[in-house]
Amino acid sequence: MAEHYKPVKYKAWEMGLEERFQEVFPPLSQREAVLEANRCLYCYDAPCMVACPTHIDIPTFIRKISTGNVTGSARTILEANLMGASCARVCPVQELCEGACVLEHDEKPIMIGRLQRYAMDYADQSKIEFFTKGKSNGMKVAVIGAGPAGLTCAGELSKFGFDVTCYERKVWPGGLSTYGIVVFREPVEVARHEAKKIEDLGVTMKTGHTVGEDIQFEDLFKDNDAVFVSIGLGSVPEMDIPGEDLEGVVDGLFFIEETKTKPLAEIQYGNRICVIGAGNTAIDCATIARRLGSERVTMIYRRSEAEMPAYHFEYQFALGEGVSFSFLTQPVEVLSTNGKVDGLKCVRMDLAEPDESGRRVAVPIPNSEFVVPCDMVIKAIGQLKHTPFIAKLGEYGIKTIKGYIAVDAKTNRTAHEKIFAGGDCIRSRGEASTVMATQDGKIAARAIYEQLTGKPIPEGTLKRTTDMTIDPTMANGCALHDHKPRVHAAATTK
Amino acid sequence: MADLSINFNGIKSPNPFWLASAPPSNSGYQVQKAFEAGWGGAVWKTVGAPVMNVCNRYGTIDYKGRKIIGLNNVELISDRPLETNLKEMAEAKRNFPNHAVIASIMVESKKEAWQEIIKRTEQTGVDGFELNFGCPHGMSERGMGAAMGQVPEYTCMVTEWVMEVATKPVIVKLTPNVTDIVQPARAAIKANASAISLINTINSIMGVDIDTFEIKPNVGGKGGHGGYAGPAVKPIALNLISAVASDEEYRKAGIPISGMGGIETWQDCVEFMLLGSTSVQVCTAVMHFGFRIVEDLIDGLSNWMDQRNFKNCTDFIGKSLPRISSFGDFDLGFQSVARIDHAKCIQCNLCFIACNDTAHQCIDLKDMKLTSEVTERLWPVVREEDCVGCALCSSVCPVDDCIEMVEIDTGRPHITWNQLIKEKPEVLQWDKMVEYREKNHIHIH
Numbered sequence: 001m002a003e004h005y006k007p008v009k010y011k012a013w014e015m016g017l018e019e020r021f022q023e024v025f026p027p028l029s030q031r032e033a034v035l036e037a038n039r040c041l042y043c044y045d046a047p048c049m050v051a052c053p054t055h056i057d058i059p060t061f062i063r064k065i066s067t068g069n070v071t072g073s074a075r076t077i078l079e080a081n082l083m084g085a086s087c088a089r090v091c092p093v094q095e096l097c098e099g100a101c102v103l104e105h106d107e108k109p110i111m112i113g114r115l116q117r118y119a120m121d122y123a124d125q126s127k128i129e130f131f132t133k134g135k136s137n138g139m140k141v142a143v144i145g146a147g148p149a150g151l152t153c154a155g156e157l158s159k160f161g162f163d164v165t166c167y168e169r170k171v172w173p174g175g176l177s178t179y180g181i182v183v184f185r186e187p188v189e190v191a192r193h194e195a196k197k198i199e200d201l202g203v204t205m206k207t208g209h210t211v212g213e214d215i216q217f218e219d220l221f222k223d224n225d226a227v228f229v230s231i232g233l234g235s236v237p238e239m240d241i242p243g244e245d246l247e248g249v250v251d252g253l254f255f256i257e258e259t260k261t262k263p264l265a266e267i268q269y270g271n272r273i274c275v276i277g278a279g280n281t282a283i284d285c286a287t288i289a290r291r292l293g294s295e296r297v298t299m300i301y302r303r304s305e306a307e308m309p310a311y312h313f314e315y316q317f318a319l320g321e322g323v324s325f326s327f328l329t330q331p332v333e334v335l336s337t338n339g340k341v342d343g344l345k346c347v348r349m350d351l352a353e354p355d356e357s358g359r360r361v362a363v364p365i366p367n368s369e370f371v372v373p374c375d376m377v378i379k380a381i382g383q384l385k386h387t388p389f390i391a392k393l394g395e396y397g398i399k400t401i402k403g404y405i406a407v408d409a410k411t412n413r414t415a416h417e418k419i420f421a422g423g424d425c426i427r428s429r430g431e432a433s434t435v436m437a438t439q440d441g442k443i444a445a446r447a448i449y450e451q452l453t454g455k456p457i458p459e460g461t462l463k464r465t466t467d468m469t470i471d472p473t474m475a476n477g478c479a480l481h482d483h484k485p486r487v488h489a490a491a492t493t494k
Numbered sequence: 495m496a497d498l499s500i501n502f503n504g505i506k507s508p509n510p511f512w513l514a515s516a517p518p519s520n521s522g523y524q525v526q527k528a529f530e531a532g533w534g535g536a537v538w539k540t541v542g543a544p545v546m547n548v549c550n551r552y553g554t555i556d557y558k559g560r561k562i563i564g565l566n567n568v569e570l571i572s573d574r575p576l577e578t579n580l581k582e583m584a585e586a587k588r589n590f591p592n593h594a595v596i597a598s599i600m601v602e603s604k605k606e607a608w609q610e611i612i613k614r615t616e617q618t619g620v621d622g623f624e625l626n627f628g629c630p631h632g633m634s635e636r637g638m639g640a641a642m643g644q645v646p647e648y649t650c651m652v653t654e655w656v657m658e659v660a661t662k663p664v665i666v667k668l669t670p671n672v673t674d675i676v677q678p679a680r681a682a683i684k685a686n687a688s689a690i691s692l693i694n695t696i697n698s699i700m701g702v703d704i705d706t707f708e709i710k711p712n713v714g715g716k717g718g719h720g721g722y723a724g725p726a727v728k729p730i731a732l733n734l735i736s737a738v739a740s741d742e743e744y745r746k747a748g749i750p751i752s753g754m755g756g757i758e759t760w761q762d763c764v765e766f767m768l769l770g771s772t773s774v775q776v777c778t779a780v781m782h783f784g785f786r787i788v789e790d791l792i793d794g795l796s797n798w799m800d801q802r803n804f805k806n807c808t809d810f811i812g813k814s815l816p817r818i819s820s821f822g823d824f825d826l827g828f829q830s831v832a833r834i835d836h837a838k839c840i841q842c843n844l845c846f847i848a849c850n851d852t853a854h855q856c857i858d859l860k861d862m863k864l865t866s867e868v869t870e871r872l873w874p875v876v877r878e879e880d881c882v883g884c885a886l887c888s889s890v891c892p893v894d895d896c897i898e899m900v901e902i903d904t905g906r907p908h909i910t911w912n913q914l915i916k917e918k919p920e921v922l923q924w925d926k927m928v929e930y931r932e933k934n935h936i937h938i939h
Contacts, residue, residue, distance in 0.1 A: 031559075038558040041892050044847035045859075047871055066558070102840040106893070 012291065012322075017264050020291040023089070024184045024317075025114060033118040037066035040110045043102055048112060051100035053439045054081040055464035058097060062115055074123035075130050077116055080463045082155045083148045083438045085124065085194050086177045088117035089186040091435050092311050124193060133202030134161030139452050142167065142224040143203075144211050146195060147175020148434045149423030150230035152441025153448075155198040156462055160449050164203045167220075169210040173198075175232055175423075177434060179257045182284045184291070188260045217392060221418060226448045229393065229405060229414070230423040230441070233383035233432075239276065243334030244379075248341030252277070252285045252380030259288055270376025272296045274344045275323075276331055278308035282380035283315065286323040289378070297323045298372055302330040302349050302362040326372070330364060334377050343371040386425065393419065404428035411447035412440055420444040439465075496799035497806050498792065500534075502773050503688045503750050504663045505621045507594040509534035510767065510807055511791050514754050514775035515598035515624060515667075518785070520572060522582025526589055531785035532792055535594025536586075537691075537775060540571035540626045541579045542600040542611060543638065553700030553711035553720065564726035565778045566698045568711060568718065570632045571600055576611075584618040594773075595619075596665065599656075600626040600638050608652060609659045622662045624752075625653060625687075627678070628669035628694025630721045640694070643669040646681035653685030663688035665752060670734055671697050679738045683747045690738060691752035691775065693731045695721025724756055724778040731755025732769055736818045739770030758787075760794030767807065768814035827908035830883040830899040832857075832876045836864060838896040839873065845887035845897060846874045854939060856880035857887060878902075880939040907934055 012020055028036065040062040048058040057076050064073035077084040093099070093113040101109035123130070139162050143150040146168035154164045172178050177191035199205050209215060220227060236251045238244060248270065258267050273294045275286045278301035289297045299318070301308055304327045308315065318325075328349040335343035348368035351360040385403045398414040398421075399406040405421040407414055412422050422440025424432040446457050446465045457465075498509040512535035513519045513528050520539045528536055547570055555564040572579055587595045597620045601607040612623060626633075627643030634640040642648040649666065656664055666682035668675060670693040679690055697719045701710040709717025735753045738744050753771025757763055758779035766774045779787055804810050834845065849857040859872035876887075888897040909917075920926040931938070 035559040041842045041844060043841075044843040045872075047841065050871075102842045106840065 017292070021183050021259065021264055023187060027121055028111075028114050028118045033065055033115060034068075036111050036115060037062045039103070039107075040066070041102065047100040047102060048097040048110075051096045052080075053096070053433075053435045054087070054442065056080040056084070056097075056116075057463070058112055061119060062110065062112070065115055065119060070119055070122040071126070071128060073119040074128070077119055078123070078130050081435070081438055082152050082198065082441075083177070083194060083434060084116060085120040085190050086148060086181075086186060087435045087438065088113050088120050089190065090177070090181050090433075092313075092431075092433065094313055095311065096435070129200070131155075131159050131201060133158050136163060137161040137453070139163070139225045140165070140223065141226045141228065141448060142220050143228045143230065144220075145169075145175065145230040145232055145423070145425075146173035146205065146207070147230055147232050147423055147437060148177055149437035149441040149444075150175070150228060151195055151198045151203075152438045153228045153230065153420075153422065153445045154203040154441075155201050156442060156445035157448060158198075158201040158203050159461070160445070160457075162225075162448075162452075165224075166198075166203055166205050167209045167211050167215060168205065168207045171207055173205055173207055175230075179260055180253055180281075181260075181434075182256055182288055183259050184287075185284075212389065212392060217396070221396065225418070225452050227419050228441075228444050228448070229419060229421040229425065230437070231386050231389055232424045234386050235384055236379045236381060237384050239331065239379060239381065241331060241333055243336060243341070246334055246336050246341050246377075247339065248336075248375060249334055249377045249379065252281050252378050253383070255285050255378055256281070256288065259292075264292070267292060269294055270341075270374065272374045273298070273376045273378060274331070274372055274374045275299045275378045275380060276344075277301065277380040277382070278303075278310055278325075278327075279380060279382070280310045280314050282378075283310045283318045283323075285378045285380050286318055287321045289376075290321045290323060294376075296374075298374070299323060299325045300329050300331055300344065300346060300372070301325070301327050303359065304328055304351060307351075307359045328362065330362065331377075332369065335371060341375055341377060343373050344377055345369060345371050383424075390425070401428040410443070411451075412444040413447055413451075417451075420448060496796050496804055498534075498796060498799075500772055500807050502594070502622075502663070502752065505535070505594050505596065506592070507534040507773060508592060509792055509795075510763065510771075510773045511535075511788055512537055512594065512596070512752065512773050512775045513780065514777040515540050515596075515626065516777040516781075517567075517569065518777060518780045521574070522586050525582075525586045525595070528780075528785045528788075529586070529590045529593045532788040533593070533785065535596060535621075535773065537596040537598050537624050538572075538579065538583060538620075540598040540600045540629070541576055541615070542571055542626075543602060543633075543636070545570040545573050545632070547573050548713045550711040550713060553717075554724075555700060555726065562724060562778065562782050564698075564700070564722055564724040565781065566695065566700050566711070566720040566722040568631050568713065568720040571598075571626065571629065576614075580615060580618050583615070583620055587619040587621075594621045596622045596624050598624040598626050598667070600629065600633060603637055603642065603648065603652065605655045608655045612656055612659050616660065616662060620662065622665060622688070623656065623660060624665040624667050624691060625656060626667055626694075627652070628667050628671075628692075630669060630671055630695055630697050631719060640669040640671055643667075643678055643694070644672055646677045649678045650681040650685045653682055653687050657686050665689040665691045667694055668692040668734075668738075669694045670730060670755075675734045675737050676741045676744075679741065680743050683743055683749070687749065689750045689752060689772075690744075691754065692738065693727070693734050693755040695723045696727055696730065698722035725758050726756065728756030728762060732765060735766065735771060736769045736815065739812065739815055740818050760791045760798065763791060763795060764798060764810075765814075767811050769818070770812040770815050772807070772811055822912040823910050825908050825910060826914065827904075827906040828901070829904045829906060830885070830901050831878045831881040832883070832885070832887050833878075833898050833900045834874055834876055834887075835896050835898070836862065836873055838893050840893055840896075841871050841873060842892060843872075843874055844890045844892065848886050848890045853884050853886045854880065854882045856882070856939065882939065904935075906936055 042059045046059045061073045061076040097112045098109040141157050141162045141164045143154045143166045146166045154166050158164050173195035174191035269292045273289045275282050286297045329346045331346050333345040348365045349362040352363050355361045397416045405426045407421050407426050412420050422444050423437040442465045446462050500507050500510050515537040519536045525536045551569040552567050554562045557563045597615045629639030666687040668678050750772035751770050752773040753766035754775035757776045763774045846857045856877045857874050860875045862873040885899050891897040921930050
């Protein structure tokens with residue numbers, strides 16, 4: 001039987017460690033892709049295209065797969081979204097393009113994400129150079145942070161002929177695509193390759209460079225005609241409970257990063273793990289732990305299933321992975337013996353009236369403390385903002401909203417004329433995601449081009465940064481699903 | 495349960511489903527296996543002149559991931575010795591006395607050759623003959639097959655030779671590769687043929703390999719026209735069958751038609767029968783799926799007949815023929831417009847773009863406020879007063895029964911084109927035509 005026809009039967013105990021960390025979805029075979037592409041109705045003014053924050057011309061790229069023009073398909077995707085390979089894997093498609101598919105109700109939506117991945121994989125394997133650096137216009141732009149927003153902005157500007165330098169404090173570019181998305185959703189090679197394609201466009205990639213340390217703000221602003229700030233968010237905040245500093249208590253993002261950067265066999269994990277939080281990052285930590293080999297993984301969340309910020313499909317995935325959930329449970333202390341974590345003391349909660357965010361407030365039930373025995377605690381309760389960095393930018397006049405950098409929605413320009421920003425660091429409202437960050441990069445690239453050259457962007461470039469602005473998913477901080485803060489690639493609220 | 499048996503001008507068959515003369519009926523093994531599966535009859539793969547075959551013989555067309563909507567072939571008539579075929583025909587008939595075994599015959603255009611093979615074949619006990627005047631490739635270049643069927647005089651002449659000696663019914667199989675199918679049909683009737691069968695395969699080149707520039711099917715780097723069959727040819731077959739069945743001379747002759755060309759399902763069979771086929775022949779669908787499809791043909795037809803209270807096939811054979819007409823006799827006053835059911839509409843808006851780009855620009859996209867969504871997607875809405883009733887939107891709509899063509903009364907005179915130009919020949923001038931339209935409130939958008 002052909003490889004791809006094998007039914008997917010995930011039985012962890014029948015698989016090796018490396019196998020368990022292969023991508024959850026196998027790539028589509030050519031026949032699968034063509035059959036699925038042929039199911040697409042090729043809607044006119046298709047809703048999937050509107051729902052995609054980067055407005056990829058989805059019916060066109062799918063049609064091109066069906067006709068065997070996969071090269072053209074990949075170009076259609078990349079013209080709208082240079083992070084097409086990452087987005088194909090990590091986008092919450094059920095909430096975006098596939099959720100908007102007209103076949104969703106009567107039939108089943110087209111597998112847009114997997115088709116996009118098919119075209120992106122093809123582009124990768126066939127090593128086609130879709131774009132080149134534009135003729136140099138002598139102007140310089142600095143990008144701080146080489147995540148999806150920064151890479152997109154850098155790539156688009158380089159295509160226009162700007163000399164762009166990316167400053168990235170990590171060893172590898174790619175941001176959360178490289179370090180923060182679980183490896184069985186997006187292998188690290190995919191993210192690094194995507195970043196490499198941006199470098200191939202003539203962008204200078206200065207990794208291991210921390211702005212403010214290796215290069216001073218002052219010099220950066222002096223030497224460049226514009227600066228794009230895409231610094232993302234930071235580590236997981238403190239829970240403010242006793243025992244939090246114990247060795248067996250780890251930051252969820254750090255835990256994920258280990259699986260992306262270290263040989264899997266070298267990763268330290270507990271046998272009985274409590275994961276605190278119920279966002280997408282928390283789910284990632286729990287499922288990683290299971291796939292590493294933890295026998296008991298319990299997610300601790302102070303509200304109920306209905307309030308949990310993780311996507312429903314992620315919740316379903318975790319259940320399938322054998323993760324258990326302890327809802328209406330608040331951790332109060334990490335217990336230890338001889339300095340080693342051996343339990344998480346929790347208190348049971350009840351739900352009271354909704355607070356101003358509309359979610360029901362959880363209140364502790366008196367004398368309901370209990371202990372969940374565990375040898376490791378993973379915190380995944382959101383991400384801190386890079387407050388000192390943003391404060392430093394404040395000296396140049398940029399403004400903030402709730403600690404996030406404030407920008408103009410149409411241009412992503414900050415209060416400072418030369419400074420633009422995008423990605424999770426501006427996501428004061430709505431869900432932070434790879435695809436939103438990518439669109440931020442595009443919007444800023446357009447604005448920077450227009451501001452510095454005094455001309456509108458050339459016809460046919462930077463597809464769909466302006467012509468769908470009525471769409472509420474587009475603007476800064478305005479997400480399609482405002483009620484559900486995204487915790488996955490960065491979380492915002494606590 | 496309905497009685498599916500037929501009497502095809504003397505050829506009796508337990509049901510109307512016959513294997514067409516083609517690769518599936520190449521041998522006694524295949525024909526008997528088909529009878530066991532339920533086929534009512536089989537027209538044996540043509541026997542006659544000696545031949546040599548080539549590879550590759552078949553070329554196919556797939557559509558959107560579905561295999562074989564069309565199949566062509568450059569295979570010739572049976573390449574097995576005549577003696578072998580005759581022996582197996584006799585055996586098949588002996589083992590299945592109630593099934594129809596029909597010998598398809600093709601030899602060179604000589605009276606002695608035809609009469610000799612007919613006499614020899616009759617000794618096997620077959621129920622009848624089918625004269626292959628249709629094979630469009632290989633044999634036609636040697637003056638046989640379509641070369642005979644394309645010249646009515648030859649068709650008549652050879653049929654007459656056969657009728658002189660045949661004691662069993664003789665079916666004349668027609669080629670569609672002619673300008674007017676009625677002419678060879680009349681030639682067969684003139685020669686007193688017992689029945690007509692159609693269509694044989696259509697001249698075709700299946701494709702070109704865009705990597706190697708070779709022709710499909712590829713015979714050692716070369717290719718040429720072959721006979722096209724399969725689901726894609728069905729509409730052509732239905733038209734040609736209806737043309738013969740509606741012909742006055744054919745009606746007078748009172749002989750049956752065996753219909754074929756793209757039949758795959760029992761619904762296809764019903765359509766062919768409604769247009770006058772007494773038996774139906776199948777090849778490509780069997781080549782795709784095997785003999786077993788006959789189970790559903792029988793079951794489906796039987797259920798359909800029961801639901802409509804048809805006891806015998808004769809109850810409905812030809813029932814749609816009175817509806818076959820021609821443009822000049824259509825009612826110019828019959829008006830329909832498209833109605834979109836917004837409760838079913840999924841807003842793919844294919845109707846809009848089809849109408850707007852390629853039809854009559856009478857569907858608008860409008861904000862209907864039918865949902866609670868803040869930014870509701872626009873809905874397609876028909877401007878009925880401008881709708882010409884072309885039915886394109888209803889054809890492109892992917893949702894069942896979402897766009898319906900509804901008959902409306904616009905007050906236009908119910909008159910046919912033939913009546914109109916008889917009564918008002920002046921409308922053949924544009925200015926008078928415009929005048930006539932204005933008088934009758936006919937506005938062309």
